[in-house]
Amino acid sequence: MGFRCGIVGLPNVGKSTLFNALTETQAAQAANYPFCTIEPNVGNVGVPDARLDTLAKIAGSQKIIPTQLGFVDIAGLVRGASKGEGLGNQFLGNIREVDAIIHVLRCFENDDIQHVDNRVDPLSDADTVETELMLADLDSLEKRVPAAAKKATSGDKEAKAMASVLGQALELLREGKPARLTQPKDDEEERLFRQAQLLTAKPVLYVCNVEEESAASGNAHSARVFEKAKAEGAEAVVVSAAIEADLIGMDTEERLAFLEELGLHETGLNRVIRAGYDLLHLLTFFTVGPKEARAWTVHQGAKAPEAAGEIHSDMQRGFIRAETIAYDDFVGLGGEAAARDAGKLRQEGKEYVVKDGDVMHFKFNV
Ligand SMILES: Nc1nc2c(ncn2[C@@H]2O[C@H](COP(=O)(O)OP(=O)(O)O)[C@@H](O)[C@H]2O)c(=O)[nH]1
Ligand SMILES: [Mg+2]
Numbered sequence: 001m002g003f004r005c006g007i008v009g010l011p012n013v014g015k016s017t018l019f020n021a022l023t024e025t026q027a028a029q030a031a032n033y034p035f036c037t038i039e040p041n042v043g044n045v046g047v048p049d050a051r052l053d054t055l056a057k058i059a060g061s062q063k064i065i066p067t068q069l070g071f072v073d074i075a076g077l078v079r080g081a082s083k084g085e086g087l088g089n090q091f092l093g094n095i096r097e098v099d100a101i102i103h104v105l106r107c108f109e110n111d112d113i114q115h116v117d118n119r120v121d122p123l124s125d126a127d128t129v130e131t132e133l134m135l136a137d138l139d140s141l142e143k144r145v146p147a148a149a150k151k152a153t154s155g156d157k158e159a160k161a162m163a164s165v166l167g168q169a170l171e172l173l174r175e176g177k178p179a180r181l182t183q184p185k186d187d188e189e190e191r192l193f194r195q196a197q198l199l200t201a202k203p204v205l206y207v208c209n210v211e212e213e214s215a216a217s218g219n220a221h222s223a224r225v226f227e228k229a230k231a232e233g234a235e236a237v238v239v240s241a242a243i244e245a246d247l248i249g250m251d252t253e254e255r256l257a258f259l260e261e262l263g264l265h266e267t268g269l270n271r272v273i274r275a276g277y278d279l280l281h282l283l284t285f286f287t288v289g290p291k292e293a294r295a296w297t298v299h300q301g302a303k304a305p306e307a308a309g310e311i312h313s314d315m316q317r318g319f320i321r322a323e324t325i326a327y328d329d330f331v332g333l334g335g336e337a338a339a340r341d342a343g344k345l346r347q348e349g350k351e352y353v354v355k356d357g358d359v360m361h362f363k364f365n366v
Contacts, residue, residue, distance in 0.1 A: 003297065004042075004070035005205075005276040006098035008077055010116050010125050013106035014209040014241035019043070019073035021244035022269050041073040047277050047284075048270045049295055051327055051357060055286055056293035058335050067284055067295040069277055072098055078116075079128060083135075092136050092199065100203045100279045102272065103129060107221035108211040108240075122208065122225050130178065133199040137179055141170040141198075158192070161185075165193045169201070203279045206236040207272060215240040216263035237275050239268030283356035286327070287311070288336070304352040308362040318366035322348045327357030 007015045023043035046066035056064045074094045095101065105122035106115060117124075145166050152163035169179040178200035184190040193201065206229050208222035218226070218238040229236035247255055247267060259267065281300045285307055286293065296310045304324075309316030325336065329344040336359070339345050354360075 002044075002068075002070055003100075003280050003282060004072055004098045005100045005102050005279070006072045006074045006095050007102045007104060008074050008095065008129060009104035010077060010106070010128060012113055012115060013104050013125070014108075015075070015104050016073055017241040017245050018104060018207065018209070018239070018269075018272070019071060021241065021248055022071055022272070024248045041075070042070065044068045044070050045269075045273060047273055047295070047297075049284060051284075051331075052286065052293055052295050054331055055288045055327075055359065058331065059288045059293060060290055061288060061293035062290065063292040065292055065294040067297045069273060069297075071102075071276075074098075077129060077132060079132070095133070095199050095202075096197050098202065100205065100276060102205050102207055102276060104207045104209055104241075105221075105225055107208040107214075107219060107225065107238075108242075110211070120221060122221050123228060126206070126225070126228065130200070134173055134176070134178060137169070137198045137200050138173045141166060141173060144196075145170045158188075161189045162192045162196075165189050166196060169193075169196075169198060173200070204232075204234050205272075205275050205279050206234060208236060208238045209241045210238055212240050212243055212262070214238070215243055215268065235275050235279065237268070237271050239272060241268075244268050283354065285354055285356075285358045285360050287361065288330075288359050298354060300356075302354050303350065304348055304354060304360075304362075305350055307354045307360065308364065311362070314366045315362050315364045318364040319350065320363040320365055322352060323361040323363065324348045324352070325359045326355070327359060330359045 007019055009015050019041070022045055045068065047069050049066060052064055052066060072094060074091060077091055103126065105125055106120055107122050109120055145163070148159065148163040148166050151159040165182055165184050169182045172179060172181050179198040180201045180203070182193060182201065184193050206225050208218065208225050210219050210222055214222070215238065222238050226236050243262065244267060247258065250258060255267070259265070282297050283300050284295050284297060286295055296307065298307050298310060304322040305316045305319040308319050308322065324346045325339045325344055329339050330336065333339045333342050333344060336345070
């Protein structure tokens with residue numbers, strides 16, 4: 001399906017450093033996985049998940065294949081981007097296409113690296129970026145809302161629902177608030193709202209890029225970002241892009257020693273990837289066998305045939321049932337055969353809503 005997070009932020013805050021670390025480190029780590037950089041600024045990375053290793057060990061799988069998440073390094077945000085300044089239009093188009101936004105904020109002091117406004121102030125930086133995104137949404141809605149309202153007068157149900165959510169979003173933006181505060185009334189409005197692809201409707205993760213010494217505990221700048229995130233119901237993580245860049249090319253042992261020295265338990269990248277994944281309201285299910293243990297991604301709320309379709313469209317088309325074992329049962333009982341004997345292998349049909357951690361095996365006929 002290909003879920004993507006777009007990395008945005010002002011120039012010189014560490015976006016490309018983070019993006020390169022994400023893709024290069026993962027490329028080296030996932031040696032048995034066909035890593036792909038689709039375009040120079042787009043890369044897919046494996047989502048770290050300890051459960052997959054546990055399942056593979058139990059099943060004696062030869063190969064481990066993590067599920068993937070896409071990242072896009074989106075350059076070109078400057079003040080005035082919403083009016084086409086800099087790479088404005090291209091920038092906005094790139095953001096429109098991603099599912100979630102990773103907003104990198106400069107939280108490190110370093111006189112050698114120029115800040116566009118000659119000061120380190122992540123909250124003000126965040127405002128600058130968010131203002132551009134809100135202006136762009138406002139601009140597009142000022143045109144779309146009257147058109148939608150006109151169409152709604154015909155009595156068409158979908159047109160009415162669209163006019164309602166877009167109208168709500170426009171009100172919010174006029175008050176200087178992001179469109180993500182819009183409250184769709186039902187699933188239909190929710191779907192139409194997503195379809196509208198407003199920039200400020202996308203979920204946001206703030207990444208505080210701090211100096212090396214603050215990677216473990218954050219600093220005063222990142223603390224302010226965390227407060228902001230909390231007030232907005234958004235997520236934030238602390239990373240040092242410089243450390244992540246240093247980790248490129250180290251083997252697992254070197255990496256662990258280096259991280260320990262810095263008081264870190266895992267790479268910041270792992271935390272960014274997982275937080276990005278959480279942001280998208282996704283869940284993971286597994287397929288496990290002697291050949292490979294593999295993780296797959298679907299939206300929360302997806303039913304069994306849709307999950308089957310992630311593996312192959314034939315499996316969705318000819319879906320019969322899904323033999324399903326909960327992760328805890330699979331691990332607790334020690335594998336598929338034992339879970340089956342204990343009556344923990346369930347036969348689930350078309351209406352089954354997939355749960356995070358399900359180990360699944362699809363029966364299909366085409
Ligand atoms: N000291 C320090 N420098 C950094 C850090 N992250 C990025 N930089 C440097 O800041 C400059 C801009 O980084 P870059 O990733 O290209 O920023 P972008 O414009 O947001 O893509 C480069 O010279 C980086 O080496 C960091 O965490 N600490
Ligand atoms: Mg860059």
